[in-house]
Amino acid sequence: MPITVLVVDDSGFFRRRVCELLSTDARIKPIGTASNGREAVEKAIELKPDVITMDYEMPVLDGISAVREIMQKAPVPVLMFSSLTHEGARITLGALEAGAVDYLPKNFEDISRRPDELAKALCDKVIEVSRSKRGALASSAKHIARPERRSSLSSVRPASRPSLTPTQSEAPKRVSPAKNSKPQPRHFDLVAIGTSTGGPMALQTVLTQLPENFPAPLLLVQHMPAAFTGAFAERLNSLCKIQVKEAQDGDVLKPGLALLAPGGKQMVVDKRGSSVRILAGDERLNYKPCVDVTFGSAANAVKGNILGVIMTGMGADGRDGCRMLKEHGATIWSQDEDSSVIYGMPMAVAKAGLSDEVLSLNDLGYRLSTDVSR
Incomplete structure (x- = not known):
């Protein structure tokens, strides 16, 4: 059985390209897309994908909030797309704390300049995160320590x-x-x-x-x-x-x-x-x-x-x-x-x-x- 993937991004272009890249690997099957975090939560419950790829900046419900809600209602390995900047790292770490498993750089130039290399990296990562233990994901997101400052820990x-x-x-x-x-x-x-x-x-x-x-x-x-x-x-x-x-x-x-x-x-x-x-x-x-x-x-x-x-x-x-x-x-x-x-x-x-x-x-x-x- 192929690994089923839900692709979440507010850009229609990016959703299509990610689905095309995933379809280059016979072990993977995109089964749906969502354009915002709320729709992502609903489709995660409905479609029960093996993996979700998730953007951060989206209308209605952002990526971190969507990941947190998915972990509560229908835990599934989530792969975040991230910018390789200090701010992008900070946001991605927040998504990991919410329950995401891993991340990949989101670079539109790479999609057009080296699609074969990007397709392999994306498919390999999806296959890797699909092996995540859902119980460990949900437990980690639920019980992780979140002190706000060192003195209060x-x-x-x-x-x-x-x-x-x-x-x-x-x-x-x-x-x-x-x-x-x-x-x-x-x-x-x-x-x-x-x-x-x-x-x-x-x-x-x-x-x-x-x-x-x-x-x-x-x-x-x-x-x-x-x-x-x-x-x-x-x-x-x-x-x-x-x-x-x-x-x-x-x-x-x-x-x-x-x-x-x-x-x-x-x-x-x-x-x-x-x-x-x-x-x-x-x-x-x-x-x-x-x-x-x-x-x-x-x-x-x-x-x-x-x-x-x-x-x-x-x-x-x-x-x-x-x-x-x-x-x-x-x-x-x-x-x-x-x-x-x-x-x-x-x-x-x-x-x-x-x-x-x-x-x-x-x-x-x-x-x-x-x-x-x-």
Whole structure:
């Protein structure tokens, strides 16, 4: 059965072109269009598409409001179209918080100048987001922390402690503690977190649970274009008690400071293990930034205990980096399938036998806030 798509945009030209581009792939079938957010909500309920492509600026009901209502009434993976500007990034991050899965640049010039390349990128992305877990989408949109300012933030705690025992199919080397056990706090010299599709809001959920005096430096690697990482770091910094910033060359690793790898580049830990270097993105690598690159550099440079965390995302980026970390005695946590929007990256780590614990999204933040000691 083909993947069915509802195309939402206030431009009739853009709706037609998106449908034409999607129709170039036999695995995809456009089944309807909508010209505003209200119509999008109604058709999402009526047509039950597998994926929705959504513009932001529309009459009657804007894209963010439409996504939020769709997640409440008929959860479905939503792919946002975004401008690659700081303001476009800010709007797109709002749409992701509302429940959208991912985004693509909206560029009319690309449609006319390189339609074949754009068609492949669009179809590949639609197929990718169609694999999203609808339950995780709806849960994330419903429960994500939305504090308005840092001073008013209170730590989030799960209503009940979920079982930390991983499923048999994931088979990590070491079984997690039983449900009612209390893990002993451990000292870590560095916490490194890697994620991709579904990651922006997963990171927000985890990092807003950390206390201001979090005792370890953090490195964050999120697959994201260069125009977005600055806005994303600003957003996290405004919501979190810890400090979050887009990494710059020479930034020093400090407890309670999270450095976000800049889009289009690579972030590595310097040989002394005390600061980061920001390098040009290697064209031979699929991801810029790349989790494997950052994790691998940390494994070689940091002479101490490292905690590596792999969260929701497509593909297997982070698996090789986690293997290098494990070879140097690191601890690895991976997100579980039920709470992952896309169970690709954490599955690759778990199936490789690298996960010491497989944890739910909410429990990841809880465990970081309570189990990482000074």
